[in-house]
Amino acid sequence: MMQFKALLIKELKEAFRDKRALMVAMTMALMAPIMIMVLSKTMIKEMIETPPIYLNISGGEFAPKLIKQLKDNNIFSLEEADNKDKGVWKERNVGLIIPEDFAQNMMEGKVIEVVLRADYSEKALNSPLRRVKTEIRMYAQSIGAKRLIVRGIDPRILQPIKIAEQDTAKPSSNAVFISMMLGLYVLMAAFMSGLSVAIDSSAGERERNVLEMLLCQPVSTLKIVCAKLCCASAISILGVILTLVLTSFSVGFVDLTKIGATFNLDAYMVIIIVLMLLPISFFASALQLFVSFQAKSFKEAQSTVSMIIMLPAMIPVALMFIDNKPKWLDWLPVSGQSLLMDDLFKGLPVNWAAYAATAAVTIAITVVLVAILSYRLKSEKVVLALS
16 A cells, blocks of 8 residues: 555656646646637527628519518618628628519419528528528518418418427526536546646656656556556546536626526536546546557657547537437446436436446446556566567
């Protein structure tokens, strides 16, 4: 125990000695809350605000009532834009073409084709085009309803079944965007925060010949690996806690009441998330140490281990596109923790049985990696990077 304590203190001193590397390791923890705040504010602004839209309207004089409805909903002709907005919307070049026989076809009850011309591949136009199409459809529906009323037909005959939606979600689960980002960022923080420490204590020490000197001491390779693992995992857990604490502070600057949502990251939720990610932090550090020791140089270790951080980004995103998730996904590392955090953010009770299962599998894989690595460190080929 004394040997392990000495090794752990040595690893921690080396980890905290390099302040620049430590700041790089905490980049995700520091940047994630700011990104969540900025993206949330942008999303809410897009959802609740209806900024003016300016179109190149051709033939507006043939459909004055349609033009009036568009104006009532902040959709205007490009000629009415001021100099600041005119340049932007002129470049976007969104056009609305109304045919000359609009009024005649309206009187005769014929179908009228109105052309909405734009570059539909431009993402910035998605929201404006959706608003314009919605207003034109609403105008068309109102005309159709009036035609039925004139003929003595109840317009409700076109809708024989009406769906009454009852939202059973809790207010906290409406902040889906924030929950999704936070779950993704804390997983990435668990992988990224201990990354530099894991590389430096493995491939870095080998290049500095520290590892060879350490293995010459009367200490088992298992204790050496466990000390390095605990040090990298401690930094990883610190990054997760820092991400959660700063996010709880930054979300306070986002007015979620505008979309009828609440998001409260209290101490209980922070503790639960840390408990969920505790096995992941050890798993991530063990995997990074294992891969780093297989690399022949420090630079190769950096490029190889950096690919591991794609795991927490790819798996949660992939889960979003799976409708019927297999049961075994609840047990695997990363996917199991991701699903548990989704339920937690929705206000659902924690499934402790699923947590125990995924934690057990994660710890088991970590133990296997540590055992293999401690065995391989007994080989000169691994210590001296000969193979």
